[in-house]
Amino acid sequence: MTASAQPLTLAAEAGAGGTLLWVVLPYVSLAIFVLGHIWRYRYDKFGWTTRSSQLYERRLLRIGSPLFHFGILVVLLGHIGGLVIPKSWTEAAGISEHTYHVGAVVLGTIAGVATVGGLAILVYRRRTVGPVFSATTRNDKAMYVSLTVTIVLGLAATVAANVVGGGYDYRETISPWFRSIFYFQPDPALMSGAPVLFQLHALSALLLFAAWPFTRLVHMLTAPLGYLTRPYIVYRSRDVRLGARAPHRGWERTGS
């Protein structure tokens, strides 16, 4: 983890490599993310589940799972705050760069440690508890690697930037680049200047997003927030699709 305050960059300038990494790859992974989810939802509703292993083991899960999930939710909020909300907005709201930075570092470190700790417990559990391990697919293993790498790189980038370099203001470079993708004027030069750990974090995240629809992570997209508002008892009419075949009518319907 050789953190460097100097702009040691992957692509020297926003040349062909920079364009490939910070323009093409984001759009490709975004497209796979969106279309993949649509495809998965149409093709594999039955496989769309958390695949909970609580039945096998609950002592470790009870600590690890909430730790990880709540941690990652805070991390998600932090990313939205850091990437989506422009610096000018927070400054207009009277939050100075220093205040923002301290808040982000403190909150981010707590959430990051909780996430990594929870993830460590979960991975340990998955490897050591027999039934849980035997229920682990190759897909799961690849997903765990990808997820762990992304999270660890993210935490490393933050820690390195703050411990060694006295802070890196990603809201000048990474955040505008991130937003530029969404209004279709991507600027790879912004990203080419970022520290290498941030770059690696972004790259691994892009790869993770591309793999996302094909892993068990899809359960995140169906987080049951609707539960807060729906009526308790659901009534449904008999489902004509239960036989899994589109019904075709053999005769014309009569009046009733």
Next chain:
Amino acid sequence: MRVMAQMAMVMNLDKCIGCHTCSVTCKQAWTNRTGVEYVWFNNVETRPGQGYPRRYEDQDTWKGGWELNKKGRLTLKAGGRFKKLITIFSNPVLPSLDDYYEPWTYDYETLTNAPLQEHTPVARPKSLITGKDMKISWSANWDDDLGGSAATSEKDVLLNEVSEKIKFEFEQTFMFYLPRICEHCLNPSCAASCPSGAIYKREEDGIVLVDQDRCRGWRMCVTGCPYKKVYFNHRTGKAEKCTFCFPRVEVGLPTVCSETCVGRLRYIGLVLYDADRVLEAASTPDDTGLYEAQRQVFLDPHDPEVIAAAERADIPRDWIEAAQRSPVHALINTYKVALPLHPEYRTLPMVWYIPPLSPVVDAVRDTGHDAEDHRTLFAAVDALRIPVDYLAQLFTAGDPAPVDAVLRRLAAMRAYMRDINLGREPDAAIPASVGMGEEQMYDMYRLLALAKYDERYVIPPAHAEQAHSLEELATECSLDYEGGPGMGGSGPFGETSGGAAPIAVENFHALRDRQTSDTPAAPTAKATRVNLLNWDGKGSPPGLFPEPPPGSDDGGDADSGGEVEPKP
């Protein structure tokens, strides 16, 4: 008044001999797959006993069902919506596999392919979860027939509610069987607990189902159901539960458990109820008032107003007629001999039970008195507080009065019918003593003792207008689907991912897989497993016998040291 129809069941516990045929046939029909080895949509419990999963009735621990909060409003005992979402990452009150049991099979292969040795080879138990050797210590029926009750009787949740003396004496006093399926409640707490809204109650017949495409495996329904009749499939990561055999019921056939019941103790029929009064009934302040409150929710299908309202609610005419002939309605509301199981859970369960008179009759007979005489039996019902209190814990939230009344009716029927069968003058005073007429008592006797198939199961089929949904069963070969999605085994995202296969195709492939597979423990190579229970004895599916060693075509093996191997 909002009329809805509910397919319901009544079980006459006096007739249950505890043979477990219902459990076995149900298991073979619905849950003989990997991931649901420990799942019993239907199970038969010996009472007194712990039940399955162990001590499921202890709602202080498991938090199933509903309760009234301080303001008297109905809330889920395990916590409301917000608490559910907060604890979604690790459900704090989910029974673990230890509370059910670790499913296993036996390593039968050793018996056929073990080398020649001094000792007879043994088929060791192998865990179906880990595939490793295991020590069997519990199963779904470990305390069957009070087996081991000296060690486990104090774990019966209901016995803790009654006195010390009873705990001590119960074994000599009484025992009976309690078959249980999903209750298909009017106010299902499993459905209310489901964060994804995947569990629903069908409008047409009230059957509670899990939409396998919408279930995301949040596991809250397992906690929510106080009867612990929603199970988690640990391979697919989805909840599964008793379906009331809806594919059979839709074509007018009874459920598998009913169809195969040896004692013919199950009755299936429609009940019409007022959906607008369900919440009010479930919120009855007093636990002991719930039985009566639920009965008040049911509507009289002969009442012209009810019929008119039912027609307005689009309930077909033949369904209304079926509701009028319904044995379930008769047993619950006309003869008032059926009682709900644990009404205090406030889910308004719809599988009801006729409590067993046999403990009382046995006790009287053992004392040498006339066990058919209604006076003796009435006195015994009054005197034998042990069974009555226990039954009251089970069926009426602890109020002995309704149980008393039911047992008296059954006793009266017994005495009254004896006179008729012996050619004596029937005594009209006997039915009168339990508030029934002679005609009515005879009708009840007919229903309880003589009723034939079509009287026990009054099931109006799903409607002809909807026949296309039944096509799979009737009109064309559903197996022309080879290579479709979900064809046994695993899709790209784990166990049986991919779209839903028609049920018939699924059964066909599951059966074929089982007949042509060879490993004892499923998780290792479950594509090749032989299940002898499904082998019809014809032919020999590949894998039934071990592969002959190469070069042994002549039948004898030169290397076996002169010993001749036994031939099948």
